[in-house]
Amino acid sequence: xxxxxxxxxxxxxxxxxxxxERLCDFLRIPSISADPGYTHEVARCAQWACDQLRSAGLxxxxxxxxxxxxxxxxHEGPPGYDGPRLLYYGHYDxxxxxxxxxxxxxxxxxxxxxxxxxxxxVARGAVDDKGQVMSxxxxxxxxxxxxxxxxxxxxxxxxxxxxxxSVSLEPFLLENRHELKADACIVxxxxxxxxxxxxxxxxxRGLVYVEVTVHGPERDLHSGQxxxxxxxxxxxxCSIIAQLHDGDRRVMxxxxxxxxxxxxxRVRQQWRELGLSESEFMESIGLTESFGEKGFSALERxxxxxxxxxxxxxxxxxxxxxxxxxASHATAKISFRLVASQDPAKVLESIQAFVTARLPxxxxxxxxxxxxNPAFLVADGSVFLGAAERALAAVYQRAPVLIGSGGSIxxxxxxxxxxxxxxxxxxxxxxxxxxHSPNEKMEMACFEGAQRSHAAILHEIGRMxx
Amino acid sequence: xxxxxxxxxxxxxxxxxxxxERLCDFLRIPSISADPGYTHEVARCAQWACDQLRSAGLxxxxxxxxxxxxxxxxHEGPPGYDGPRLLYYGHYDxxxxxxxxxxxxxxxxxxxxxxxxxxxxVARGAVDDKGQVMSxxxxxxxxxxxxxxxxxxxxxxxxxxxxxxSVSLEPFLLENRHELKADACIVxxxxxxxxxxxxxxxxxRGLVYVEVTVHGPERDLHSGQxxxxxxxxxxxxCSIIAQLHDGDRRVMxxxxxxxxxxxxxRVRQQWRELGLSESEFMESIGLTESFGEKGFSALERxxxxxxxxxxxxxxxxxxxxxxxxxASHATAKISFRLVASQDPAKVLESIQAFVTARLPxxxxxxxxxxxxNPAFLVADGSVFLGAAERALAAVYQRAPVLIGSGGSIxxxxxxxxxxxxxxxxxxxxxxxxxxHSPNEKMEMACFEGAQRSHAAILHEIGRMxx
Numbered sequence: 001x002x003x004x005x006x007x008x009x010x011x012x013x014x015x016x017x018x019x020x021e022r023l024c025d026f027l028r029i030p031s032i033s034a035d036p037g038y039t040h041e042v043a044r045c046a047q048w049a050c051d052q053l054r055s056a057g058l059x060x061x062x063x064x065x066x067x068x069x070x071x072x073x074x075h076e077g078p079p080g081y082d083g084p085r086l087l088y089y090g091h092y093d094x095x096x097x098x099x100x101x102x103x104x105x106x107x108x109x110x111x112x113x114x115x116x117x118x119x120x121x122v123a124r125g126a127v128d129d130k131g132q133v134m135s136x137x138x139x140x141x142x143x144x145x146x147x148x149x150x151x152x153x154x155x156x157x158x159x160x161x162x163x164x165x166s167v168s169l170e171p172f173l174l175e176n177r178h179e180l181k182a183d184a185c186i187v188x189x190x191x192x193x194x195x196x197x198x199x200x201x202x203x204x205r206g207l208v209y210v211e212v213t214v215h216g217p218e219r220d221l222h223s224g225q226x227x228x229x230x231x232x233x234x235x236x237x238c239s240i241i242a243q244l245h246d247g248d249r250r251v252m253x254x255x256x257x258x259x260x261x262x263x264x265x266r267v268r269q270q271w272r273e274l275g276l277s278e279s280e281f282m283e284s285i286g287l288t289e290s291f292g293e294k295g296f297s298a299l300e301r302x303x304x305x306x307x308x309x310x311x312x313x314x315x316x317x318x319x320x321x322x323x324x325x326x327a328s329h330a331t332a333k334i335s336f337r338l339v340a341s342q343d344p345a346k347v348l349e350s351i352q353a354f355v356t357a358r359l360p361x362x363x364x365x366x367x368x369x370x371x372x373n374p375a376f377l378v379a380d381g382s383v384f385l386g387a388a389e390r391a392l393a394a395v396y397q398r399a400p401v402l403i404g405s406g407g408s409i410x411x412x413x414x415x416x417x418x419x420x421x422x423x424x425x426x427x428x429x430x431x432x433x434x435x436h437s438p439n440e441k442m443e444m445a446c447f448e449g450a451q452r453s454h455a456a457i458l459h460e461i462g463r464m465x466x
Numbered sequence: 467x468x469x470x471x472x473x474x475x476x477x478x479x480x481x482x483x484x485x486x487e488r489l490c491d492f493l494r495i496p497s498i499s500a501d502p503g504y505t506h507e508v509a510r511c512a513q514w515a516c517d518q519l520r521s522a523g524l525x526x527x528x529x530x531x532x533x534x535x536x537x538x539x540x541h542e543g544p545p546g547y548d549g550p551r552l553l554y555y556g557h558y559d560x561x562x563x564x565x566x567x568x569x570x571x572x573x574x575x576x577x578x579x580x581x582x583x584x585x586x587x588v589a590r591g592a593v594d595d596k597g598q599v600m601s602x603x604x605x606x607x608x609x610x611x612x613x614x615x616x617x618x619x620x621x622x623x624x625x626x627x628x629x630x631x632s633v634s635l636e637p638f639l640l641e642n643r644h645e646l647k648a649d650a651c652i653v654x655x656x657x658x659x660x661x662x663x664x665x666x667x668x669x670x671r672g673l674v675y676v677e678v679t680v681h682g683p684e685r686d687l688h689s690g691q692x693x694x695x696x697x698x699x700x701x702x703x704c705s706i707i708a709q710l711h712d713g714d715r716r717v718m719x720x721x722x723x724x725x726x727x728x729x730x731x732r733v734r735q736q737w738r739e740l741g742l743s744e745s746e747f748m749e750s751i752g753l754t755e756s757f758g759e760k761g762f763s764a765l766e767r768x769x770x771x772x773x774x775x776x777x778x779x780x781x782x783x784x785x786x787x788x789x790x791x792x793a794s795h796a797t798a799k800i801s802f803r804l805v806a807s808q809d810p811a812k813v814l815e816s817i818q819a820f821v822t823a824r825l826p827x828x829x830x831x832x833x834x835x836x837x838x839n840p841a842f843l844v845a846d847g848s849v850f851l852g853a854a855e856r857a858l859a860a861v862y863q864r865a866p867v868l869i870g871s872g873g874s875i876x877x878x879x880x881x882x883x884x885x886x887x888x889x890x891x892x893x894x895x896x897x898x899x900x901x902h903s904p905n906e907k908m909e910m911a912c913f914e915g916a917q918r919s920h921a922a923i924l925h926e927i928g929r930m931x932x
């Protein structure tokens with residue numbers, strides 16, 4: 001290991017207790033962004049994070065936004081540096097702690113407890129995302145403490161609305177796009193493969209979410225009097241939903257697969273080598289046989305294939321017992337997970353056309369859009385991906401795996417699109433961290449590994465200019 | 467017209483005002499069977515109806531039942547009578563009056579108002595069923611007043627739970643089946659074709675109503691993390707529902723049409739002659755084109771063809787906005803209207819098999835039954851049907867039409883089955899009577915025509931022994 005980096009790692013080791021204390025201070029601020037009653041705490045938390053970045057040695061400020069404030073910090077790297085600039089993205093807000101009665105300790109009273117993998121830090125926000133944010137701040141602190149500078153130029157953007165829709169992010173990025181532009185963005189809000197195996201998430205699915213209502217008769221009708229002679233909106237809706245898949249579980253929207261990109265052979269090979277047991281995967285949710293699009297594994301189906309799921313449906317009589325009614329309308333919430341390079345706008349058009357074409361005469365449809373985000377895919381072969389892989393391999397003594405994620409992170413799409421800055425998702429959570437649930441935790445091993453990893457990533461980027 | 471009957475009709479005409487006053491007394495008793503707060507009023511109403519039957523000249527008593535009491539009355543006909551016995555069925559209970567604010571006068575303060583077809587009586591129960599019950603009681607009263615006897619043997623059964631599920635009816639019929647047995651049953655709880663055209667309902671659809679729940683994953687899942695690799699119970703349920711019909715809108719349950727009886731050519735011809743405009747029918751509910759099973763008219767589809775409708779559906783997230791969830795289960799309330807001679811038990815079995823055969827591996831279904839009643843069809847050519855047709859033709863100067871009804875009347879099935887007594891549905895309601903709705907009414911013309919019709923039916927049955 002290079003001496004410059006090694007000295008930083010030694011410093012991190014020496015300041016272990018201090019880093020945990022600072023994280024606990026961060027966790028004690030109930031920065032619940034969704035609840036207007038906590039607006040003051042969210043603002044206090046932004047100021048706290050800003051102060052930390054300053055104390056680490058960056059030039060930091062709290063910046064007004066449409067909603068909760070942003071924190072922006074910069075460091076220009078060593079004197080005369082003209083290499084790549086990294087943008088670090090994270091968020092300082094947290095989910096509400098409900099259901100509060102299921103917490104074993106106060107959600108905003110962080111405790112260190114023993115677990116099967118050693119110590120862990122338990123509190124709301126431990127891993128999502130305060131522990132991850134503190135990991136890179138501690139890496140900055142150690143670099144500057146030891147060497148008087150960061151090895152490369154860095155911009156930091158912390159938002160306070162990630163848990164309530166990131167509504168201010170896009171306008172803020174647009175307004176400040178010259179200032180925030182960088183060569184690559186490190187997003188630290190995802191997970192590792194397991195506690196010993198680091199991971200970089202290179203594929204993230206997009207999402208189109210719509211609510212479709214089918215309207216039939218102008219009022220509810222008695223199913224005895226009218227049944228058999230009128231189109232029933234619930235039956236119509238079910239029939240349309242059923243037609244969304246063919247027998248091989250492929251989505252039947254017109255042109256849906258036209259621009260779907262396959263993952264690279266190298267990544268596919270890595271996924272195979274992860275050795276996920278499909279039967280264990282199904283058993284973990286109480287099912288038996290593998291299910292989904294023909295010709296793909298469970299990992300491929302969730303990480304790299306587009307899908308369609310109905311997330312909610314309602315119509316007619318939903319109380320106890322029986323009512324012989326034909327409802328005048330029925331509604332379904334339908335979402336499509338997208339992969340690169342599907343166009344969300346095209347998918348929206350296809351849904352509208354698909355439903356409309358299948359309505360009986362006299363029926364009509366109404367569609368409301370609740371989000372349309374493209375997928376995210378890191379180009380395999382990116383020099384920044386290579387640098388991050390080398391950094392993680394050095395810290396963990398094993399190569400990171402390139403994984404996918406079935407979910408969507410709107411911020412990643414916005415940063416890629418508005419700043420034209422490719423994102424790298426380097427996260428240190430684990431599957432059992434109880435994100436958004438009671439007793440959220442971050443393993444101490446993950447918190448410390450994350451600090452070392454960020455120190456190493458900064459080092460690798462700093463070497464790129466040589 | 468025969469002198470015996472004519473004298474009775476003259477008597478009914480002379481007592482017009484008295485009959486309306488008695489009906490209004492009946493309507494003033496709020497005999498709301500579904501509301502336990504009105505139990506005392508229901509009992510008072512039973513006693514009132516019993517007193518009326520006694521004052522008309524029948525041997526009447528209030529009889530205990532599991533729930534609200536029954537009223538039973540008998541008359542043995544002229545001395546030495548050995549001809550057919552008629553059973554009259556009706557109910558003295560009423561629907562709750564809600565929504566009370568939409569009534570123009572008190573639901574239990576009957577008023578006589580002018581309408582486009584002359585005077586009408588407005589109150590809860592006016593036509594369903596107190597006005598119809600009083601029609602045959604007044605016919606009895608007039609016959610006995612004029613001739614000292616009824617022309618044939620009669621049993622009367624009035625129940626007080628028709629509006630809340632008729633739960634005591636079957637056990638009461640079973641316990642008293644020898645006493646209540648008759649040669650034909652007149653049920654007066656249906657409608658005419660229009661105010662000038664009497665009708666006998668000879669086809670009534672049956673009903674099988676089930677609630678089906680499809681269970682998939684053992685808990686709700688994140689649709690990003692799992693979507694595409696797990697069976698989604700809402701999608702599964704929709705797919706099963708979609709398969710319940712083929713492209714010709716025939717129901718795809720195994721053996722569903724095996725025992726379906728066609729209506730007789732005479733009845734089909736009568737239906738055609740009714741001249742129902744399909745486009746007006748569809749327009750009346752805000753639709754355009756005719757819809758339903760291929761090869762049948764709207765009347766045939768609702769009166770004589772079996773159907774399947776989803777009456778309610780729910781699953782997943784049904785609140786405002788978007789939630790990216792895959793629900794662990796989804797539920798639909800599905801009903802099947804049956805026609806003669808479909809077997810409800812067989813249909814229940816077919817549903818269970820149909821759903822089970824279409825579940826993905828690992829999913830399971832749960833089914834709750836909310837009713838399984840066979841259809842009712844009067845044998846064309848029945849001598850009692852012929853007698854009723856002659857009676858109505860004599861009163862209205864035009865032949866009654868033989869109509870169907872898409873709905874189900876559980877009492878009719880129970881009487882046919884338990885007493886082996888064929889039922890004749892001779893009713894005097896009109897489509898716009900606001901049954902179960904605010905401002906329920908019965909046209910005075912219908913009330914008076916009903917009294918004359920029952921007088922004539924009694925006369926026709928009395929002649930049958932000759």
